[in-house]
Amino acid sequence: MKVTMLLFLLLGLVFTTLGSYYIFKSTRSSHRNRYRGTCSIPVRSSQRNLTEKVEIDDQMEVINVPKFDENDEATFIHNFEREVSVIKDDTDKVCYMLPLDTEKIPQPQGFLDIIYGLESGLYLLDPETIRSDYQVDHPALPKADIPFLYGDYIADACSNHTSYTLSERSFDLSTTTDIMIMFGKKYVVFPGGQFVLQYHIRL
Template identity: 25%
Template structure:
């Protein structure tokens, strides 16, 4: 556009005081095609959409995981301490080690702690079995036996092929009415030998430390091959029978 201004001639009387002294006339100026610039919309990269979608999926999955954990803790983990404690009585057949006795009874108290991932079993004195407190710590992968008659502790690697995990054992005991007999089962035996004394109790974890602190504690190892224990060895061995699966386990600890 070109702006042209006309000024009033000197001496000419202005007819109206409100009129402007100059008049502006705007004349469009012809522009070349090269001077015309049209706005160009930037192209959206497909990576932007992919990043947004990935971020949305991450947020969604995080919320889903948190919601699942909340529901699991509120509805599937018992918060009442009485729901973690069981009093069990088991009938079992001891056809291998005591065939003349026929059916026998085992009684014990079981505490299952799902959040801490460990089990605690208390067995009273009965028959040829010593009274004992047992802890299966699945977090540390250790089992501890406190022989109450000897007031000694024995620690060994957790045998997951025999000991049922806390969640599975809890579900099994929940399905059986508390204080009643469990279905008749059988007994198996595992033999262990003392290998040395434990001096650093802290390395055993807080649950076993609480059970064995202040007591002589020894490490155990399982016998490589099962064999019949002779009468001389039997005098140096101690038997602990307990229930931690769908069968009864007799743990034989030999010095």
């Protein structure tokens, strides 16, 4: 009887130890390569540096950009697994969804390499600013569709916001209709790489 109880106690200890190990291992692996910090770069059209708060892991980038010149404050979310980007405007309580531009937005590891290079003084960047014009697609996205289309992280981030998709288009500022883009929304972000991206959104 004593031998049986001792055996059960030993087995319980082994399973508890293994369970703790795998929980710890899972926690570490789910956060591997995670970076939280800031990134500051010069912008050619401004007298100031653009300073962002950045969080990066293997498949996701979250970039918090303060109000910068005429550009509004926003949080940019780049989900490389689903190949989508989100511009989250907490002031207007709006999320704008668009395809991830992999030609201008490098993979997370590439962004990390640039940040480490800037921190060490290895890189001196003078990125070009590229402007893109977008039109808001109506109606708003149903909240129930967002987890399936964009994943749980983005669904949670935009749970208290109205979400729209964006369509890229060109605007002719010489026309009465398209001059309204001047009264739309403007956002800017440095996502790593060679460019500062500026988004003009016609509401």
